[in-house]
Amino acid sequence: MSVKIHYQNTHFITSAPDIRHLPEDEGIEVAFAGRSNAGKSSSLNRLTNQRNLAKTSKTPGRTQLINLFKVTEGCHIVDLPGYGFAQVPLEMKKKWQKSLGEYLQKRQSLKGLVVLMDIRHPMKDLDQQLIFWAVDSGIPVQVLLTKADKLKSGARKAQVLKIQQEAIGFGGDVNVAPFSSLKGIGVDVLRNKLDTWFAPAIAAQMTDDVIEAELVDGTESVDNDEQQ
Numbered sequence: 001m002s003v004k005i006h007y008q009n010t011h012f013i014t015s016a017p018d019i020r021h022l023p024e025d026e027g028i029e030v031a032f033a034g035r036s037n038a039g040k041s042s043s044l045n046r047l048t049n050q051r052n053l054a055k056t057s058k059t060p061g062r063t064q065l066i067n068l069f070k071v072t073e074g075c076h077i078v079d080l081p082g083y084g085f086a087q088v089p090l091e092m093k094k095k096w097q098k099s100l101g102e103y104l105q106k107r108q109s110l111k112g113l114v115v116l117m118d119i120r121h122p123m124k125d126l127d128q129q130l131i132f133w134a135v136d137s138g139i140p141v142q143v144l145l146t147k148a149d150k151l152k153s154g155a156r157k158a159q160v161l162k163i164q165q166e167a168i169g170f171g172g173d174v175n176v177a178p179f180s181s182l183k184g185i186g187v188d189v190l191r192n193k194l195d196t197w198f199a200p201a202i203a204a205q206m207t208d209d210v211i212e213a214e215l216v217d218g219t220e221s222v223d224n225d226e227q228q
């Protein structure tokens with residue numbers, strides 16, 4: 001059964017100063033991560049067709065908050081703070097990396113990780129570390145090579161192939177696609193992937209709705225097989 005999720009209905013729920021302060025570990029959560037300036041906020045705005053859902057910024061590294069968005073019942077997107085910003089003190093970086101690792105390894109509701117990398121500067125140390133943690137925890141990964149519009153078609157294809165080859169080395173479910181918030185490249189790939197990851201929560205919600213409708217109706221569900 002395929003269900004269309006309306007990403008444009010996504011809305012902001014809360015900000016948390018760290019992973020321990022996130023709301024209850026329930027439903028399905030998909031996390032977006034990437035170096036500062038990789039294009040994470042732009043990708044969330046493009047996904048949801050909202051101009052200002054996640055604030056895009058030309059001054060990277062400002063926000064160190066985790067932002068939680070609700071797509072629909074039981075489906076959440078977690079916007080993790082950008083990493084790799086040079087001016088953040090080393091101690092803060094270490095602390096953040098530790099809690100990020102814990103989040104990826106312990107959060108039960110986390111069912112998918114989107115890692116955004118500038119197509120011209122992909123697979124930096126922390127990008128690789130994140131993918132490694134996710135694979136180690138059995139979490140599927142969608143790598144988006146952002147700002148794909150910055151490369152000509154031939155160079156773009158070559159770069160995607162190269163990173164796809166590298167991704168095989170992680171040994172897990174790691175998918176790589178070009179992406180451009182500006183030109184809309186790869187938005188369909190991202191939506192399809194999120195649909196797949198969120199599907200169990202949508203199915204559970206539909207079952208709940210049917211049960212609720214039956215309770216209101218006082219009728220029992222009709223066996224569809226017999227009607228056909």
Ligand SMILES: Nc1nc2c(ncn2[C@@H]2O[C@H](COP(=O)(O)OP(=O)(O)O)[C@@H](O)[C@H]2O)c(=O)[nH]1
Nearest residue numbers: 036037038039040041042056057147180181182
């Ligand atoms: N050419 C181009 N620039 C982009 C694209 N996505 C983001 N940018 C630019 O890259 C910068 C950082 O984007 P932002 O979404 O704020 O990145 P974040 O720090 O990862 O959230 C901004 O100046 C954006 O306008 C894209 O698809 N193409």
Ligand SMILES: [Mg+2]
Nearest residue numbers: 040041055056
């Ligand atoms: Mg941002």
